[in-house]
Amino acid sequence: xxxxxxxxxxxxxxxxxxxxxxxxxxxxxxxxxxxxxxxxxxxxxxxxxxxxxxxxxxxxxxxxxxxxxxxxxxxxxxxxxxxxxxxxxxxxxxxxxxxxxxxxxxxxxxxxxxxxxxxxxxxxxxxxxxxxxxxxxxxxxxxxxxxxxxxxxxxxxxxxxxxxxxxxxxxxxxxxxxxxxxxxxxxxxxxxxxxxxxxxxxxxxxxxxxxxxxxxxxxxxxxxxxxxxxxxxxxxxxxxxxxxxxxxxxxxxxxxxxxxxxxxxxxxxxxxxxxxxxxxxxxxxxxxxxxxxxxxxxxxxxxxxxxxxxxxxxxxxxxxxxxxxxxxxxxxxxxxxxxxxxxxxxxxxxxxxxxxxxxxxxxxxxxxxxxxxxxxxxxxxxxxxxxxxxxxxxxxxxxxxxxxxxxxxxxxxxxxxxxxxxxxxxxxxxxxxxxxxxxxxxx
Ligand code: GLU
Ligand code: MG
Numbered sequence: 001x002x003x004x005x006x007x008x009x010x011x012x013x014x015x016x017x018x019x020x021x022x023x024x025x026x027x028x029x030x031x032x033x034x035x036x037x038x039x040x041x042x043x044x045x046x047x048x049x050x051x052x053x054x055x056x057x058x059x060x061x062x063x064x065x066x067x068x069x070x071x072x073x074x075x076x077x078x079x080x081x082x083x084x085x086x087x088x089x090x091x092x093x094x095x096x097x098x099x100x101x102x103x104x105x106x107x108x109x110x111x112x113x114x115x116x117x118x119x120x121x122x123x124x125x126x127x128x129x130x131x132x133x134x135x136x137x138x139x140x141x142x143x144x145x146x147x148x149x150x151x152x153x154x155x156x157x158x159x160x161x162x163x164x165x166x167x168x169x170x171x172x173x174x175x176x177x178x179x180x181x182x183x184x185x186x187x188x189x190x191x192x193x194x195x196x197x198x199x200x201x202x203x204x205x206x207x208x209x210x211x212x213x214x215x216x217x218x219x220x221x222x223x224x225x226x227x228x229x230x231x232x233x234x235x236x237x238x239x240x241x242x243x244x245x246x247x248x249x250x251x252x253x254x255x256x257x258x259x260x261x262x263x264x265x266x267x268x269x270x271x272x273x274x275x276x277x278x279x280x281x282x283x284x285x286x287x288x289x290x291x292x293x294x295x296x297x298x299x300x301x302x303x304x305x306x307x308x309x310x311x312x313x314x315x316x317x318x319x320x321x322x323x324x325x326x327x328x329x330x331x332x333x334x335x336x337x338x339x340x341x342x343x344x345x346x347x348x349x350x351x352x353x354x355x356x357x358x359x360x361x362x363x364x365x366x367x368x369x370x371x372x373x374x375x376x377x378x379x380x381x382x383x384x385x386x387x388x389x390x391x392x393x394x395x396x397x398x399x400x401x402x403x404x405x406x407x408x409x410x411x412x413x414x415x416x417x418x419x420x421x422x423x424x425x426x427x428x429x430x431x432x433x434x435x436x437x438x439x440x441x442x443x
Contacts, residue, residue, distance in 0.1 A: 002073075002074055003074075005074070006046040009045075009077055010043065013039050018039055018087075018088045018090045019038065019039055019088065019089065020037070020038060020088075020089045021042060021090045022080075022089060023037060023070045023072060023091075023094050024092065024094060025096055026341065028058070028059030028060070028108060028415050028416055028419070029059055029290070029341065029416075029419060030108075030340060030341030030344075032211050032214070032215055033057060037050060045070075046074065048069055048071045048072070048097065049069065050070045050072075050094075051067055051070075054104070059412075059415040059419055060104075067099050068096050068097065068098060068099075068104055069096070069098075069099065071097050073095065076092050078179060081177040081178060082216070082223065093211075095110055096109075096110065105412070106412055108343035108347075109208075109343050111343060111344060111407070111409060111412060112203060112204055112346055112347045115347040115350050116202075116203060116204060116350070118351075119249075119354060122354070123251050123252075124249045124250065124251055125249070126203040126247065126249060127249075127250060128202075128206040128207075128247050129197070129200030129246040130197075130206060130342070131242070131243065131245075131246070132195065132210065133193060133195045133241035133242055134193070134194055134228050135190070135192045135193050135229050135231075135241065136151075136167060136168075136227070137227045139226065139227050145229070150192060164187070164192065165187070167224045168185055168194050168196065169185075170224070171221075172185050175216055180198045180199070181198060182196060182197070183197045183199055188239065190235070196213070200246060206342070206346070207346055210243070211342065230338035231293055231339060232293055232296070233293050233294075236296070239302045239303055239304070240297030240302060240304055241297070241338055242297070242303075242304055242336065242337050243340065243342075244333065245332070245333045245345070246322065246331070247273075247331050247333065248329060248330040254327075257270035257330065257331065258270075258327070260325070264312050266312075266329065268360075269357050270331065271362060272356040272362070273356050274310050274331055274353075275356040275361035275362055276353045276354065276355045276361055277353055277356065278319070279352065279356060279361060280401060280403060280404060281318065281387070283397040283399075284352060284398070285335065285394040286395045286416075286417075287340060287341070287345055287398070287404075287408075288333075288348075290339055290391075290420065292423060292424060294391070295390050297337060300372045304335070305334045307384045310363055311366050314368060314370065315334075316370050317371065318333070318334055344412070348408070351404075351407040390424075391420060391423070391424050395417055395420055398417070
C-alpha cells in the first residue's frame with residue numbers, strides 16, 4: 001500500500017490551489033521528460049489515462065507503435081516550491097506503459113523496478129545514497145552558459161570566497177520543502193564546484209530523487225543568473241564531477257554487509273558484492289559514465305578512479321568502504337558521474353553485486369597504497385586493470401557482457417548502443433581545438 005490514494009491526490013490538487021501537474025518520466029539517455037496537464041485532468045491522470053507519443057522521445061519507439069500511457073507513482077506527488085505559490089505546479093513521477101497494459105520495456109524506471117523485484121525475491125532490499133557534484137557557471141549577456149566560475153573557493157571553503165554559497169543554500173531549502181533530507185552540502189575541490197548529499201533511500205526513490213535533484217539544481221541556478229551543469233569534466237586540469245554511489249543490501253531491516261567478527265567489519269555478502277561489481281564494472285561503465293566527456297574525468301590525479309580496485313580507506317580506489325559500520329555499512333562506487341541515467345545505473349550495479357553473491361565471488365586483495373602514484377609495472381604486478389578509457393571501449397565491453405545486456409533488456413541495449421555509438425562517431429570525426437593548436441603550425 002502506498003502513502004497516497006487516488007482520492008488523496010485529487011484532494012491535494014483541488015484544495016491545494018494547484019493549476020498544473022507535470023507528469024514526469026526519464027528517457028533511456030537519462031533526460032527528464034514531462035507532459036504538463038491542467039488540474040481539470042487530474043481524474044484522468046490518477047486513472048493512468050494520460051497518453052504520450054513515444055515516437056517523439058529519443059530511444060523510445062518507432063512511429064508505428066507510439067501510443068503510450070503514463071502511470072503516475074502517487075507517492076511521488078509533490079508541488080514545485082520554486083514555482084508561484086498561487087496556482088501551484090505539482091508533479092508526479094510516472095512509469096510508461098503500453099496500451100495493452102504491460103510496462104514498456106524501454107522505460108528505465110520499469111527496468112529498475114524489475115531488477116528490484118529479483119532482489120526482493122532473494123529477500124534483499126537495496127539502499128542507495130548518492131553524492132552529486134556539479135559546477136555553477138556564470139552566464140553571458142544573453143543568458144547563455146559560460147565556463148567562467150563565479151568563485152575562487154575550494155574544498156569546504158566558506159563565504160565570502162564561495163559566491164555560489166547562497167545559490168547552494170537556496171537549493172537545499174527547496175529540496176527540503178520537497179521532502180528531501182539534506183545531510184550535507186559543501187564547496188567541492190574545484191572552483192565553482194559544489195556537492196549536495198541527501199539521505200539514502202531505497203534504490204527507486206534514490207533514482208527518482210537524483211532526477212528531481214538535477215532539475216531543482218538547474219532551475220534554481222538559472223533563477224539566480226547562473227548555469228548549473230552535471231557535465232562530468234567541464235574544465236581540463238581541475239577536478240571533474242562524480243556521483244559516488246553508496247550501496248547496501250538489507251534483509252529484514254538489517255544491513256547484510258555488516259559483520260563485526262570480520263577484521264574489516266564486512267560480511268561475506270559484502271565481499272562478494274564488491275567482487276561482483278569488479279567482475280562487471282568494465283561493461284557497466286557505458287552506463288555509469290555515459291558521455292564522451294565522462295572519460296576525460298576518469299584520469300589519474302583528480303580524485304576520480306581509473307583502476308579496478310577496492311579499499312576500506314583509500315580514495316584512489318574504484319570502490320571504497322566508508323568508515324561507518326553496523327547499519328551504515330556500505331560500498332561506495334566512485335566511477336559513476338551525474339550525467340548517467342540513475343535508474344539504469346542502479347539496475348546494473350545491483351545485478352552485478354547480486355551475481356557476485358550468487359557465485360560466491362571473492363574480491364582481489366584490498367589496495368592500501370595510492371594507486372595514482374604506482375607505475376604501470378607496479379599495477380601490472382598487482383594485477384590492477386584499468387577502467388575503459390573511452391566511450392567506444394566501454395560500449396564494446398558492454399555488448400560482451402550477458403548479465404549487463406540481460407539486465408537492460410534488448411530494447412534498451414539496442415537503442416542505447418545505437419545512440420551512443422553515433423555520439424562516439426560524431427566526436428571521432430569532429431576536429432577539435434586541441435588538434436588545430438597542436439598541428440596547424442607544425443605540419
Ligand atoms: N570530484 C571527484 C570525482 O570526480 C571526487 C571528490 C571527492 O572525493 O568527493 O570523483
Ligand atoms: Mg565529493
